[in-house]
Amino acid sequence: MAEHQVDSVVIGAGPGGYHAAIRLGQLGKSVICIDRDEVGGVCLNWGCIPTKALLHVGEVTRHINHAAEIGIKVPQAQIDREGVAKFKTDVVNANVGGIKTLFKANNVAFAYGSAAFIAPKQVEVKSKDGKTETYTAKEAVVIATGSAPIDVKAWPRDGEYIINSDDAVQLRRIPKNLLVIGGGVIGLEFATVFTRMGAKTLVIEAMPQILTGTDLEIGKTMLRILKKQGVDIMLSTTVGDIKKDGKVVKATFKGEGTGGKDETRDFDMVLVAVGRKPVTDGLNLQAAGLKTDDRGFITVDAQLRTKISGVYAIGDVTGMPLLAHRAMKQGVIAAEVISGDRSAAFDPVAIPNCVYTDPEVATVGLSEEEAKAAGHEVRTGKFPLAASGRARTMNETDGLIKLVGDAKSDQLLGMHIVAPQAESLIGEGVIALEMGATIEDIGLSIHPHPTLTESIMDAAELMHNKAIHLVNPKPKAPLLAGAK
Numbered sequence: 001m002a003e004h005q006v007d008s009v010v011i012g013a014g015p016g017g018y019h020a021a022i023r024l025g026q027l028g029k030s031v032i033c034i035d036r037d038e039v040g041g042v043c044l045n046w047g048c049i050p051t052k053a054l055l056h057v058g059e060v061t062r063h064i065n066h067a068a069e070i071g072i073k074v075p076q077a078q079i080d081r082e083g084v085a086k087f088k089t090d091v092v093n094a095n096v097g098g099i100k101t102l103f104k105a106n107n108v109a110f111a112y113g114s115a116a117f118i119a120p121k122q123v124e125v126k127s128k129d130g131k132t133e134t135y136t137a138k139e140a141v142v143i144a145t146g147s148a149p150i151d152v153k154a155w156p157r158d159g160e161y162i163i164n165s166d167d168a169v170q171l172r173r174i175p176k177n178l179l180v181i182g183g184g185v186i187g188l189e190f191a192t193v194f195t196r197m198g199a200k201t202l203v204i205e206a207m208p209q210i211l212t213g214t215d216l217e218i219g220k221t222m223l224r225i226l227k228k229q230g231v232d233i234m235l236s237t238t239v240g241d242i243k244k245d246g247k248v249v250k251a252t253f254k255g256e257g258t259g260g261k262d263e264t265r266d267f268d269m270v271l272v273a274v275g276r277k278p279v280t281d282g283l284n285l286q287a288a289g290l291k292t293d294d295r296g297f298i299t300v301d302a303q304l305r306t307k308i309s310g311v312y313a314i315g316d317v318t319g320m321p322l323l324a325h326r327a328m329k330q331g332v333i334a335a336e337v338i339s340g341d342r343s344a345a346f347d348p349v350a351i352p353n354c355v356y357t358d359p360e361v362a363t364v365g366l367s368e369e370e371a372k373a374a375g376h377e378v379r380t381g382k383f384p385l386a387a388s389g390r391a392r393t394m395n396e397t398d399g400l401i402k403l404v405g406d407a408k409s410d411q412l413l414g415m416h417i418v419a420p421q422a423e424s425l426i427g428e429g430v431i432a433l434e435m436g437a438t439i440e441d442i443g444l445s446i447h448p449h450p451t452l453t454e455s456i457m458d459a460a461e462l463m464h465n466k467a468i469h470l471v472n473p474k475p476k477a478p479l480l481a482g483a484k
Contacts, residue, residue, distance in 0.1 A: 002134070003076070003134045003135075003136070003448070004032070004069075004131045004132070004133065004134065004135050005135075005136045005138060006014065006026070006030045006031060006032050006109075006135060006137060006138070007029040007030045007031060007138050007139045007140075008030075008031045008032075008087075008094050008135045008137050008138075008139055008140045008142065008335075008338060009032055009036065009121075009123055009135050009140075009141045009142070009190075010024070010031060010032070010033040010141075010142045010144055010194060011034050011035075011114075011115045011141065011142065011143050011144060011145055012033075012034070012143070012144035012145040012146055013033050013034070013035035013038075013039045013040065013041055013043065013045045013099075013110065013140075014035075014040065014041020014042055014043055014044075014096065014145075014146045014315065014324075014327065014341075014417070015044075015048075015145075015146060015298070015315070015324040015325075015328045016144040016146070016314040016315030016316075016324075016327030016328060016330055016331040017035070017041065017142070017144030017145075017146075017314075017315070017331065018033065018039065018040065018041075018099050018102075018103075018424075019244045019319075019328045019329075019331030019332050020035040020111065020142050020144060020195055020308070020314060020331035020332070020335045020415075021106075021279060021326070021331075021333075021335075022102055022103070022108060023332045023335035023336065024108075024338065025072060025103075025106030025107050025108045025333070027335060027336070027415050028339075029139070029335075029339065030107070030109075030112070031102070031108050031109070032108075032109045032111055032290050033108055033109070033110050033111070033114045034110075034111045034112075034113060034123070034125055034135075034137055035111075035112065035113075035275070036112070036113060036114045036115075037112075038096060039096050039099050039100055039110060040092075040096045040102070041146055042094060042146055042147070042148070042166075043475070044095045044280045045097055046165070046169050047169075047324070048167070048193070049091060049095050049189070049325050050088045050091070050092050050168060050169040051094055051165075051189055051193070051343055051356065052356055053087060053088040053091040053092075054084065054088055054169065054193045055189060055192060055193055055356050055357075055358065057079075057084050057087065057088075057193075057196070057197075058192055058193050058196030058197065058358060059112075059196075059358050060090075060294070060433050061077040061079070061196045061197070061360060062078040062079075062141075063222045064076070064305045065077055066395070068360065069395055070395050076233060079174065079198060080457075081171060081173070081174055081197075084171060084452055085171045086306050088169065088171065088357075089201055089468070091167060092449070093230045094155060097211070098430060107250055107347070111125055111127075111133070112126070112128065113125040113127040113133075114126050114282055115283070115289040116228075116282055116283055116284040116287070117283060117284045117285060117286075117287040117382070118134070118205050118284070118286060119288070119312070120141070120287075120288045120289055120308050120309070120311055121137040121138075121140070121141055121196070121310050121311060121329070122134065122136045122137070122336075123134070123135050123137075123141065128368040131335065132263055134310065135289045137309065137310070138388065139338055140177045140310050140311070140312055140315060140338045141288075141310065141311050141312070141383070142158055142304075142312045142331075142334055142335075142338075143280075143283070143298060143306075143312065143313040143314070143317055144191075144315050144317070144327070144331065145278075145279045145280060145283065145314055145317055146278075146279055146316045146327070147276040147278050147279055147316035147317070148277060148279050148323050149164040149272070149273075149274060149275075149276055149277075149278055149436070150272075150274055150275045150276060150277050150338055151164060151272070152272055152274065153300075154241075154242070155239075155242040155270070155272055155390065157272065157325065158244070158289060159268075159305075160172065160242050160244045161247070161249050161267075161268070161269060161270065162242060162244065162249060162270050162272065162322075163269065163270070163271050163272070164271070164272055164273070165186050165190065165252065165271070165273060166200075168190050168193075169469050173269075174194065174197045174198060174199060175194065175199050175267070175268045175269035176198075176199060176200065176268055177199070177200050177266070177267045177268050177269075178191075178194050178200070178267060178268075178269050178270075178271065179201075179202050179204065179237050179249070179251050179265075179267040179269070179270045179271070180200045180201060180202065180203045180204070180270075180271045180273060181204055181270065181271065181273060181274060181364065181474075182205065182272070182273035182274045183204070183205030183207070183209075183210035183211065183212075183233065183270050184202075184205075184210075184211060184257070184273065184274075184275070185353075185355045186213070186273040186276075187203055187205075187271070187273035188203065188210060188211070188222075188226070188246075188355060188357050189355065189356050189357060190271055190273065190439075191203050191226070191231050192226075192229075192356075192357045192358055193232050195229065195230055196358070197325045197361065199228075200232075200433075201231050201232065201437070202232045202233075202234065202265075203226075203233045203234070204233075204234045204237050204238075204239055204253055204257065205233065205234070205235050205236075206209055206236070206237065206238050207236070207238070207240075208235050208236045209460070210222065210223050210226075210233065210234060211355065212258045213367075213376060214353075214361070214363055214367065214416070215367035215368055215369065215402065215404075215414070216367070216368070216369055217368065217382075217400070217416075218249050218361060218363065218400065218416045218418055219401060219416075220419055221399070221400050221418050222355075222357065222361055223235075224465075225359065225398050225399075225418070226357065226472070229358075233404075234253070234255065234257025234258070235257065236255050236256035236257070237253055237254065237255030237256055237257040237258060237387055238253060238254060238255055238444050239251060240254065241274055242255060242270055243255060243284060247268060247453070248266045248267070248268060249268065249269065249270045250264055250266055251264065251265060251267060252264045253265075253339050256423075258354070260342060264319070269432065274318075275405070275454035276316070276322055276440070277296060277297075278292070278296045278297050278298075278316055278317045279291055279296070279316075279317065280296065280317060285298075287434050288308055288311055288312075288321075289307075289308045290306055290307070290308055290311065297317060297319040298313040298317050299318075300312070300313050300314075300318050300345055302334060302345040302347055303328055303333070303334075303337040303344065303346075304318070304334040305336065312334045312337075312338065314327055314330035314331050314334050315327030315330060315443065316340045316447045318330070321353060323353065324352060325351070325352070326351055326383035327430070329346065329348070333346045337341045344467075345445050347421050347430070347432045348434075349362070349365075349434050350364045350414075350430065350433045350434075351431050352364040352426050352427075352429070352471075353421040353459065354422065354426065356419075356423065357422050358419055359396065359399050359419050359422065360417075360419065360420065360421070361417070361418050361422060362416075362417045362422035362423050362425065363414070363416045363417070363426070364412055364414065364415050364426055364429045364430050364433060365404065365412070365414030365415060365429065365433050366413045366414040367404065367405055368380055368404050368412055368414075370414070371406075371413045371414065372455070376406045376407075377406065377407040377408055378401060378404060378406070378407065378413075379404075379405045379406070379407040379439075379463050380403065380404055380405070380406070380460075380463070381402070381403040381405070381439070381459035381460055381462040381463035382400060382401070382402045382403075382459060383400070383401045383453065383455045383456075383458045383459040383467075383469075384397075384399070384400055384463070385397050385398060385399035385419055385452075385469065386398075387448075387455075387458075387469050387470055387471075388447075388452060388454075388455050388458075389450045389469075390450040390451050390452050390454070391419070391420075391452060391455075394420065395462065396419070396420045397419075399417075399418040399419040399420070400416075400417070400418045400419075400423060401415075401416075401417050401418075401419065401455045401458075401459050402416040402417070402441065402457055403415055403416075403456070403459045403463065404413070404416070404441070404460065407464060408438055409435075409439040410435070410439050410440070411438055411439075412429070412432050412433060412437050412438065412439055412441075412442065414429075414433075415432070415433075415456070415463070417431030418431075419452055419455075420452070422449060425452060425453060425456065426462065428442075428453060428456055429456075439460045439464065440460075440464065441459035442456060442457060443457055443460035443461040443463075443464060443466065471474070
């Protein structure tokens with residue numbers, strides 16, 4: 001058994017892990033990054049990147065099929081499943097190759113294998129060919145093992161007829177009749193993908209709204225748009241039995257969507273998208289002196305330290321929200337703390353969240369409901385895309401930009417967007433919240449025209465009765481002194 005000594009060991013090569021490893025390398029540390037699968041983890045190989053490639057295909061398909069609306073006559077789009085799968089795989093390979101190049105450029109070593117603690121700063125790595133190596137960290141071990149889809153025992157996954165998100169991105173076939181269990185981010189993104197590719201899709205959500213936890217009005221807006229696009233959605237409905245019968249899956253469900261009665265339908269594929277769980281299996285955390293909480297997460301402080309000196313944890317294993325960009329920032333901060341930066345800390349004002357449906361949903365900060373629950377006197381500004389000149393030129397008028405502010409301080413509390421390119425537009429909200437911007441600050445800032453971003457300015461101006469492109473609410477008091 002070979003033994004090695006390095007400054008730091010990073011377990012997991014996903015977004016958090018590779019950020020930590022590269023930053024450690026940049027700071028002059030010798031580092032080994034270990035993963036039992038591929039460089040890039042879930043995000044690059046089975047999550048963020050491949051799903052967005054498939055969603056882009058769906059978006060292009062929609063544009064082609066609606067081209068006649070803007071005066072372009074073309075045949076309807078036809079999906080070449082193998083061609084789409086190749087495009088997705090090429091995108092993944094290019095991104096994975098890029099990370100490997102960055103590893104080499106920053107002197108980061110990489111090892112395939114399953115890592116387990118044998119001491120707080122010592123791990124044993126077993127490769128697929130059965131070889132075992134030991135790595136001792138002089139300074140730190142970073143746990144960055146991410147999360148995995150929750151598999152429900154009552155709905156046994158076979159990878160072909162009853163699948164999870166990891167299976168779905170393989171695009172082995174396009175179902176004619178698809179059931180998606182779960183109306184969260186993952187469920188709605190795949191519902192969009194497969195509907196665009198020709199599947200008849202039903203989404204069943206146990207809660208009374210899709211995207212639970214999102215601003216209620218934003219969720220309702222997206223629900224209306226998805227239904228308009230042909231995605232069938234049942235809320236407050238639960239799934240009972242799922243049984244495979246030959247090439248058919250029989251699913252029974254009951255709730256608001258069925259009038260309270262049991263209903264059984266046949267599907268040729270069922271996607272279970274009911275959430276994700278932290279991955280700590282096989283790590284032998286006890287040997288490091290660590291335990292997880294009752295939800296399986298590892299507790300860390302603002303410097304990403306666990307309770308054991310020299311052991312850090314980042315990303316999905318540390319708790320909600322399970323987002324790649326959160327893990328990335330934590331990875332960089334952990335590396336800087338390990339390297340002696342006493343000022344480094346993970347203390348964001350807000351973390352943005354994006355849903356890559358078509359149009360997209362992006363949110364940051366407090367929802368209207370959260371702001372009221374927190375005791376704020378809430379003021380909102382809402383700008384529908386139907387009033388946007390730029391949205392009209394794009395033939396994309398379904399959507400909404402909503403700002404949530406404090407009526408007394410004028411402070412921005414949250415920004416919520418349903419629009420094309422929402423994932424980019426939300427960056428303005430992130431910066432505004434971090435900088436402590438007021439609604440007036442946003443309204444006074446000159447935005448380029450014609451753009452979708454100016455609709456953020458319009459929403460802010462509406463909150464002060466200064467909107468030009470919308471009718472302002474009637475003032476509660478006379479605008480001019482002495483007016484009657």
